[in-house]
Amino acid sequence: MFxxxxxxxxxxxxxxxxxGKVEKGYTDRRLYINLSENKIEEKPIDLQVKEIFTGGxxxxxxxxxxxxxxxxxxxxxENEIIFCTGPICGVTQYSGTGKTHVVTLSPETGTVxxxxxxGYLAPFLKFSGWDLLxxxxxxxxxxxxxxxxxxxxxxxxxxxxxxxDTYLLAEKLTERYADDEKDKRNISIVSSGRGAENxxxxxxxxxxxxxxxxxxxxKQAGRGGTGSVFRDKxxxxxxTKYAGVNAxxxxxxxxxxxxxxxxxxxxxxxKLDHIQNGMRETGTVxLLDHMQNYNCLPVxxxxxxxHPDAFKIENKVWHQRITQNQxxxxxxxxxxxxxxxxxxxxxxxxxxxxxxxVLVDGPEYETAAGFGGNCGCFDPNFILEANFYCDNYGxxxxxxxxxIAFLMECYENNIINKDISEDLELNFGNSKAALELIxxxxxxxxxxxxxxxxxxxxKKILVEKYGADAEFLQxxxxxxxxxxxSEYVTKESLAQQGGYGMANKGPQHDENWLIFMDQVNNQIPxxxxxxxxxxxxxxxxxxxxxxxxxxLPWNDIEPEDNKRKYHGLQAAKVPEHVENYCWLFEGVxxxxxxxxxxxxxxxxxxxxxxxxxxxxxxxxxxxxxVPYRAVGPVTAExxxxxxxxxxxxxxxxxxxxxxxKTTEEKMKALRDYREEQYQKLCxxxxxxxxxxxxxxxxxxxxKKLKIDFPEVVELVxxxxx
Amino acid sequence: MNKxxxxxxEWEKDLTVALLLERCKYTFPLIMxxxxxxxxxKEKYKDTLIMDNDDVRVIHSIAGG
Numbered sequence: 001m002f003x004x005x006x007x008x009x010x011x012x013x014x015x016x017x018x019x020g021k022v023e024k025g026y027t028d029r030r031l032y033i034n035l036s037e038n039k040i041e042e043k044p045i046d047l048q049v050k051e052i053f054t055g056g057x058x059x060x061x062x063x064x065x066x067x068x069x070x071x072x073x074x075x076x077x078e079n080e081i082i083f084c085t086g087p088i089c090g091v092t093q094y095s096g097t098g099k100t101h102v103v104t105l106s107p108e109t110g111t112v113x114x115x116x117x118x119g120y121l122a123p124f125l126k127f128s129g130w131d132l133l134x135x136x137x138x139x140x141x142x143x144x145x146x147x148x149x150x151x152x153x154x155x156x157x158x159x160x161x162x163x164x165d166t167y168l169l170a171e172k173l174t175e176r177y178a179d180d181e182k183d184k185r186n187i188s189i190v191s192s193g194r195g196a197e198n199x200x201x202x203x204x205x206x207x208x209x210x211x212x213x214x215x216x217x218x219k220q221a222g223r224g225g226t227g228s229v230f231r232d233k234x235x236x237x238x239x240t241k242y243a244g245v246n247a248x249x250x251x252x253x254x255x256x257x258x259x260x261x262x263x264x265x266x267x268x269x270x271k272l273d274h275i276q277n278g279m280r281e282t283g284t285v286x287l288l289d290h291m292q293n294y295n296c297l298p299v300x301x302x303x304x305x306x307h308p309d310a311f312k313i314e315n316k317v318w319h320q321r322i323t324q325n326q327x328x329x330x331x332x333x334x335x336x337x338x339x340x341x342x343x344x345x346x347x348x349x350x351x352x353x354x355x356x357x358v359l360v361d362g363p364e365y366e367t368a369a370g371f372g373g374n375c376g377c378f379d380p381n382f383i384l385e386a387n388f389y390c391d392n393y394g395x396x397x398x399x400x401x402x403x404i405a406f407l408m409e410c411y412e413n414n415i416i417n418k419d420i421s422e423d424l425e426l427n428f429g430n431s432k433a434a435l436e437l438i439x440x441x442x443x444x445x446x447x448x449x450x451x452x453x454x455x456x457x458x459k460k461i462l463v464e465k466y467g468a469d470a471e472f473l474q475x476x477x478x479x480x481x482x483x484x485x486s487e488y489v490t491k492e493s494l495a496q497q498g499g500y501g502m503a504n505k506g507p508q509h510d511e512n513w514l515i516f517m518d519q520v521n522n523q524i525p526x527x528x529x530x531x532x533x534x535x536x537x538x539x540x541x542x543x544x545x546x547x548x549x550x551x552l553p554w555n556d557i558e559p560e561d562n563k564r565k566y567h568g569l570q571a572a573k574v575p576e577h578v579e580n581y582c583w584l585f586e587g588v589x590x591x592x593x594x595x596x597x598x599x600x601x602x603x604x605x606x607x608x609x610x611x612x613x614x615x616x617x618x619x620x621x622x623x624x625x626v627p628y629r630a631v632g633p634v635t636a637e638x639x640x641x642x643x644x645x646x647x648x649x650x651x652x653x654x655x656x657x658x659x660x661k662t663t664e665e666k667m668k669a670l671r672d673y674r675e676e677q678y679q680k681l682c683x684x685x686x687x688x689x690x691x692x693x694x695x696x697x698x699x700x701x702x703k704k705l706k707i708d709f710p711e712v713v714e715l716v717x718x719x720x721x
Numbered sequence: 722m723n724k725x726x727x728x729x730x731e732w733e734k735d736l737t738v739a740l741l742l743e744r745c746k747y748t749f750p751l752i753m754x755x756x757x758x759x760x761x762x763k764e765k766y767k768d769t770l771i772m773d774n775d776d777v778r779v780i781h782s783i784a785g786g
Binding site: 564 | 760
């Protein structure tokens with residue numbers, strides 16, 4: 001790959017730096033690269049920024065805010081892509097501490113986007129001496145950025161003519177930059193693929209080397225099109241190399257606290273995981289059976305919550321397909337959850353690698369639910385092939401599957417015909433057509449050119465060019481703020497509707513996942529209860545991204561007696577794990593922290609992110625509106641599929657006499673009620689968050705949070721009611 | 722009449738916890754049951770009867786996405 005392209009490889013610039021000094025989890029400096037100017041610089045992190053925004057996503061959002069104007073577009077050179085570490089990032093004594101947080105302006109939403117992703121990048125970056133890697137500008141031709149953390153050197157090399165798809169590229173780059181087989185574990189690569197170039201759904205793949213399998217493994221920064229920004233800047237790859245990670249790499253203030261928290265969690269995981277969620281066996285895909293059984297599995301573009309064929313893709317199927325007991329399934333050193341599973345030697349049946357036996361990283365729940373349920377293709381081989389190619393091409397499996405499900409519903413409603421789809425028969429369940437569309441999207445060819453734009457832009461084209469019914473498309477097009485929904489049916493959980501609709505970056509479940517607490521357990525019955533839960537959990541989950549943590553070890557494992565010791569919402573917070581996090585923060589930074597202060601750290605960043613949306617023209621109430629498909633039945637077919645439940649609600653809650661009423665009349669009454677409920681929930685959440693009725697943080701609130709910088713105050717003043 | 726997770730449900734004679742879970746299609750393996758605030762261990766689901774007016778809580782310990 002590189003040997004035959006030597007004449008096209010050119011050193012553009014290099015930069016030498018003093019290798020890393022991490023003190024109490026921080027390096028207090030950032031590596032700034034401008035690709036338009038071939039400039040590499042060291043920049044400091046101000047003490048005030050550190051105190052207010054803590055680290056990770058907090059830093060990323062602040063420095064991006066400081067860089068872009070309200071007019072900056074995702075593909076303007078001044079947009080940055082920022083890779084963030086946090087103070088707890090890289091701790092090897094506790095599970096789930098290797099997360100990289102990525103911040104940029106999104107091609108899907110037009111505003112600030114954040115991703116969190118496993119792999120070894122962030123710890124290597126920090127131990128090399130950098131809390132942040134900030135990349136601005138655009139290269140003329142494809143470049144590789146190589147950061148050698150031991151030698152203290154950054155090199156930018158031009159390398160045109162290389163296929164950007166991840167699977168082969170990451171293997172070749174690992175070989176190219178490692179001194180020998182043993183050294184491969186010291187390499188982490190960021191790459192993407194052709195799909196990121198040709199769609200708005202681009203992802204980043206971040207690697208680690210699986211020593212046992214002798215294979216490069218990947219995790220994805222998936223939502224919002226971050227990979228499209230990466231390829232727009234003509235970055236082929238970022239290679240980070242660092243040897244020498246050990247338990248002392250963070251120079252923690254109180255290592256004994258890390259050890260205490262780590263031992264407590266590891267014991268729980270080893271003792272309880274197999275009887276709790278089985279994260280070590282199949283990972284997040286264990287959710288599939290439960291979502292099916294409780295009517296939350298998205299089927300046929302979220303029309304239904306279950307399907308008779310779902311057993312074909314249930315957890316035990318994946319248990320057989322996934323290679324079990326692999327030590328390499330930890331996406332950072334020391335993680336006992338080991339949930340990054342893979343299917344080995346899967347033979348591809350389509351596409352450029354047809355016939356190759358490949359390692360498929362996954363599937364995660366979202367991928368299996370999206371391609372399996374939502375597209376109606378209950379075939380594990382199809383799911384694995386779609387999973388592999390989306391990763392390889394650098395495309396988001398959630399965005400792609402939700403978009404294809406939407407297109408399938410349009411096709412079945414004759415909104416899209418074969419003339420528009422260029423002969424693809426996009427019926428639900430047509431896995432062959434779905435795979436062909438994935439290849440077309442990646443290559444930017446055929447109907448894939450339209451599909452790759454994402455649902456919001458597709459709706460516009462179908463209305464403006466083909467005369468489609470705008471209201472119907474608004475109802476069934478599962479996007480909010482321009483981002484596609486992740487894979488849960490929310491019709492019977494008002495709290496989760498709000499969790500999606502009022503999430504800062506768009507409808508991704510990483511801010512809130514309240515379905516069972518609300519719909520099944522009925523633990524948050526009032527608007528105030530739901531608002532409190534939405535506020536607390538969105539802030540708690542935000543905190544992971546400030547410090548470099550993974551969410552999964554928080555509540556995908558819990559102490560044996562958690563539900564007996566604690567009750568209601570308190571139990572859902574998993575208090576002993578919150579205590580672990582306080583120990584970790586204090587153990588690394590030396591600063592004692594309470595659970596309430598932890599929430600305050602998040603609240604500052606969460607509010608700044610909301611204000612960032614406002615700065616870019618999106619952060620008001622109207623942008624928190626969700627499509628009606630997320631709230632209730634859009635079609636008679638959907639209504640009739642659960643008519644007993646809806647009839648009961650109409651009679652008992654809404655007091656609507658259903659005798660002699662048509663399905664349409666019943667649907668209208670239900671819709672009026674549910675849409676009103678959603679608006680009331682918005683009111684309650686805004687109030688609980690200290691925002692006005694338009695969803696704008698109040699001046700009082702931003703002062704309390706100490707984020708009342710002059711430009712923030714000026715912005716908020718424009719929107720004061 | 723019973724309450725199950727705060728919602729009204731017609732009382733049935735000879736209804737055990739195990740039968741209630743079956744009727745409600747509560748198949749999730751990690752649940753905790755309380756009747757009128759009293760914790761019911763899993764091994765007693767088959768023998769524990771639910772009486773008229775009992776307030777039953779079936780809390781699912783599911784972490785989700």
